[in-house]
Amino acid sequence: MSAREKIAYLKGLIDGQNLTDTPDKAKFYAALVDALDSLAVAIEEHEDVHEELNAYLEQLDEDVSDLEDELDELEGCECGCHDDEDDDDEYEDFDEEEYESVTCPNCGNDFYYEPALYDEDEDLVCPHCGKPFKLPEE
Structure with a gap:
């Protein structure tokens, strides 16, 4: 059961048990249900953001993995054009x-x-x- 469903069930219990026989009790239970409903909305928003971030991180992980694969391929290349030693020589001149x-x-x-x-x-x-x-x- 989701948070919203539990809140709806609680509201039904309050209405069904006739717990709002005085205006003060009615005001209290209405405020309680409203606060719980606000919390449920906030939780749903956080869940949406969490899912979005998770999807983004999965995409980043795939991209990094692809880059690592490309680097591994370049290191295995025997053409000599991707030698790390050439890069070091450039800086030795400085x-x-x-x-x-x-x-x-x-x-x-x-x-x-x-x-x-x-x-x-x-x-x-x-x-x-x-x-x-x-x-x-x-």
């Missing part, structure tokens, strides 16, 4: 000691530049906003 971080005074974004490539009086151009500015004093 030597942090050769670069310095700077904040653009115009847009406030941080970026790296290679000081060895710039003269002291040369302007640095921000890759974010494209505006030139003087190199910071060391």
